[in-house]
Amino acid sequence: MMIHALVIAPYKGLFELVSGLKEELSDFRLTMLQGDLSEVLPLVGQMEEGQYDVIVSRGGTARLLRQLVTIPVIEIHVSGYDMMRILTLVQGISSRVEMIGFPNVIDGFIAVSRIMGIDIPYTEIGREEEASQAVARAKEKGVGVVLGDTVTVRKAQELGMEGILITSGKEAVLEAFAQARYMRTIAARYEQKYTVYEHLLDKLDAGLAVLNEQNRFQYVNDAFCAQWGISGDKPLHDAPIERGTCLSKLITCLKLGIDIDRVALTCRPAHSTPMLVSAAAHAAEAGFYYVQSDSKPDSAAEHVLSVSFWTEAGQGNTFLQPLGQTANAGSLAAGDAPDGLPIAVYGEKGSGKRLWSAAWSGGEHTAQAEQERLFIAAELPKAGKLSLITLEQWLARLDQSAVLYLKGVEDMDASQQNALAEAITAAQAQVILSFERSPGELRRDGHLGSALFELLQDRIRYFPPLRDRRDELEALIRSLIAKSNETSGKQIVGLRPDVLNSLLERPWAGNFNELKETIDRLVHYAKGDFIDESALAGLEHDALSEGWRNTGSGNQAGISGGINLNQTLEAIERDVIQAVLKQEQMNQSNAAKRLGINRSTLWRKLKQNEHES
Structure with a gap:
């Protein structure tokens, strides 16, 4: 095993x-390189790139x-033989000698000079910058010869003194290289173990990643890349995560001391498929954080807290503006800035409550507009005792730059609601409670306790369907076209009158969610500058051929229309995989992401299907 060593010799003799x-x-x-400290510094970047x-x-x-x-550095020491040689050399010098180092x-x-009975004055220095002052003081004391390293000797010579370099002999050099051999042998053993562990971790369906305090990957497996939409090759060691993404916001929570324990996480709006995520700071190594993720099992849906980190908070204020124009805000005006007091929003599902909340709390009205706000949307499960403990921890640790958007509070029992009200009152974060029915109705029906209602009754905003x-509606449609242009690369300037009239006449049972999905599809099918009848026909074709309906669910096109459900589970799975692959143009990475599995699992299933057929 050849060891690639970079040797930096401070003096020519070495x-x-x-x-x-x-x-x-x-x-x-x-x-081999020859140079002292000042000559070595500019070469540091090249050393890291040299694969030494x-x-x-x-x-x-x-x-x-x-x-x-970060490369291991072995120091060539001054051996006892070297010290004896130098002390013997200077013993007969008539000038006054001092050692500085x-x-x-x-x-x-x-120690060696005392054994040899030689008395040489000395000055210890702690930093290279102290060498000049130490040499100058030695000259003032009448010292004519200075023993030291390359920097000390050069300073002495600049002041007209004689400098004798403390050199390392053959024994010290060979000892240093022996140490390098041993270190490389140990490192190779750990690298071999690391490779085995990495290979095993890459076989897991669960996603695993370790990041440091600077938001840089220290380890990540294949499943994690697939689940979090990290495209291309797996991130290299020490590669940074992108700022403002769902993952960076998750790490921000960990830095605030918030542990994520089995939470159903959805990264909106980039991904619609939830993952079951656990994350925490490393217990033994300060400054390191681990994240584990997996596709959320159906059985877990009713028992865990559902969370999404909105990665576009504050960016949608313009296109969301129409939602606030007819909303009956009560005493909460559209231009009011977040002030830390809790508010309530209510309206049918998909009516834009979450979108408006993200824009309102993170947009131009924010008192801390220069600081990116952490917008966390959480939906409580029916059995919410464990979720309440989690929320209490979050509210205690989130600062005033964070926003916590809560759904499902009305399903908590009275004691849990009272505890939540106390936590909200003491919290620094902005809290927004979301309901489908008005807080007044919920209060009358016994679903909302008095403590929470009193916190909210003067700060309620209603969103009509x-x-x-x-x-x-027309203004909102045009705003959504502009937003879809940004993500699709299109330059659609409007709709043909017949298409607009068709959209205006629809019932929009799914509200804003349905409208946004419809506009995105129309922009996708549009061929020219305007959305015309051909794009509308493409939308209707989706509904017939893929089983897609304008339900406002936010899901991608369905696949049930082409699947025969009167067959075995294995056969249904095979047909579903083939249908998704076809929709994704046979791109296995995208198909695996849609199916909620990693690429290696999909590959094994495809191979198994080939064998069975």
């Missing part, structure tokens, strides 16, 4: 000594490199 030992170092591939196994240097140069590079060298010389806001 360069020549190592060069002469190449036969004894035949298991090393040596790259180890760096060998000495003195202050070695100590500095250990602080600047770091403690690791000075201490050894003192689309069927009750026909006068603003």
